[in-house]
Amino acid sequence: MRFRGESEALTRVGNVPDQPLDHDVRGVLQIAPFRRLWISLSFSSLGDWLGLLAITAMAAELTTDSSADQNYAVAGVFILRLIPALLFAPIAGVVADRLDRRMTMVVTDVLRAGLFVSIPIVGSLWWLLVATFLIEALSLFWIPAKEATVPNLVPRERLEAANQISLVTAYGSAPVAAGIFTVLSLITAALGARFEFFVTHPASLALWLNAATFLFAAATIATLEIPRDNVERAKAENPWRNLVEGWKFVAQTPVVRGLLIGMLGAFAAGGTVVGLAPTFVRGLGAGNPGYGLLFGAVFVGLALGMLLGPRLLAGLSRRRLFAMSIVAAGLLLMVIAVIPELPVVVLFTVALGLASGVAWVTGYTLIGLEVADELRGRTFAFVQSMVRLTLVAVLAASPALAGAVGRVDFHPTDDVTVAYSGAAVVFLGAGAVAAAVGFFSYRHMDDRKGISLVRDVTSALRRETPLADPITSGFFLAFEGGDGAGKSTQVARLAEWLTARGHEVVVTREPGATAIGRRLRQMLLDTQDLGLSPRSEALLYAADRAQHVEEVIRPALERGAVVITDRYVDSSIAYQAAGRALSASDIERLSRFATRGLMPTLTIVLDVPPEVAAERRLLPPDRIESESMEFHHRVRQGFLDRAARRPRAYFVVDATKTPTEITAAVLQRVAQLMDESAGAQRPGSQQPEGSTP
């Protein structure tokens, strides 16, 4: 069963955004409503960190008996912060989608402020734990409401910049909070001389300041207008159905599933690193300073990745970028595990942080771009709860696993021994898992199947227009060969056969299939010598082709038609590159620019010696036909070389045979191709029933 509104629930952008993503940070902050949300977010994240510091400090103070008890109290705080996610996240998602998101944020902020104020006043450990649990539960309602709101305030092309700012602010406020906490501790000490209360409750100031940040955040949000789409749809059903619908959506939508799996892989690996970093560093023979260095490296990398990564690869499909960065993070973790040298480890850790930062930002952006408003809250809530669940599981399991593995000695040669700690071995495994998961997620949601990743990445780095989305419907066949090889004859026969089999067939040619193209054709084939230079000739053919693809070929393929073109890119390679001796790679680049990378499924080359072809000619020769025999020999070789390089995409026929023989060979090959692709369940391909031979 498919999810009811899948096509509407996904707001499809296409992987190559129509408008390039705009990473101008100042620009996005000029959007007043987003700026207000961001200010509020900055204050509440500052408050969050401050609260975490204050609460853990207070938990330790309230349990003065023994250091073991203190550890338990602190661990208890962490566990209490994670548990609500499991219980409430799904409900929080439904709330974020059904209710007014602004009200949700304001109410949760005010309630959190109240709880923070109450902690030092009640002053007991049990209340501290209860309040922590409640605060975390409230945050769970606040987060999906906030995440789902960002795409409503910011135009799509600025969404990624908005996410970058939000994430960097959320994590960047941690050191600021630590600084404030230290200052507050000093003030508290001074106040303690006059008021007994501050001696017994040293974390109170931090908690109250924290409460103030939440009140401020609430006041800021209260003034915000949040436009919503389609809330009515979510409200039309009962909450229970909303919940089930949210789960189904996540489980049945490939992008979201791929995203979730990728994020879980990344967080599992990340959790392992956090949990085992101290042991791992000890295994390297580096103590606390090494640990600090490694932590710093992760944060520097994360910040770099969040800020620079998306900009560096602005033109790349976000789905590809997301999965790729998770694979990279996994591989980097494996490298870190096997090289037991601190400087190398630190360097790779920066890279690891970078890859994770990119994955994080793009993951959020993808949800914002591709999930429709009324399901977004539930999607974010789901991601949140799964991430936390994974973290708890991994944090609990990885130390035990590392202990069970123990030290492993590796002997590259007889007299050399490299010792690996259990932590290193677990890192290796976690890295492999993350890489595999990233690869799986890539396969799952790749939206540019058929376009090489390397190609996409290089053109993104070079700031070239990315190749267009691959065509997944219709069939694209090209006939190539010298003048008089018999192309027009064969095109007509193939078209007739395909039409008889029930296909919509579009027959077209180059140059001159469009109004612009016909004018270009006149210039190109005029026998009167206008002194056209080879480069300008190449550009005119490319201009004709660009118009041809845009006006004729792409629309027909999108309808699911079979397009047969008499000449295409290979003619330019053969005539302009091989014939006119221009650079083949220049011509190739020019053609890619003109076609945005659209290539035929199959190219049929009719191969004939130019002398034979010239004898078939009935009309007087045009400008190109008038070229020398050497020229036409080079052209012929140009076609054959090209076909030899990618034999699977070409079918070379000896065109000295009779037309009937050639047709038979061509029909057989085309029928085979269509059967193959019908077997491969190519979406949209027209395969009328009863037409298989």
Ligand SMILES: Nc1ncnc2c1ncn2[C@@H]1O[C@H](COP(=O)(O)OP(=O)(O)O)[C@@H](O)[C@H]1O
């Ligand atoms: N296999 C063949 N053997 C002999 N003559 C052919 C063959 N195919 C086509 N012809 C003839 O050669 C001439 C050029 O054919 P055409 O299909 O227009 O070639 P192209 O489109 O490649 O220039 C036409 O007069 C056509 O009837």
Ligand SMILES: Cc1cn([C@H]2C[C@H](O)[C@@H](COP(=O)(O)OP(=O)(O)O)O2)c(=O)[nH]c1=O
């Ligand atoms: C499409 C294309 C054609 N040409 C030349 C080849 C042909 O001589 C001419 C097109 O003429 P046309 O009469 O359409 O071809 P044919 O004689 O094979 O039926 O343009 C190029 O040089 N470069 C190209 O990219």
Ligand SMILES: [Mg+2]
């Ligand atoms: Mg022809």
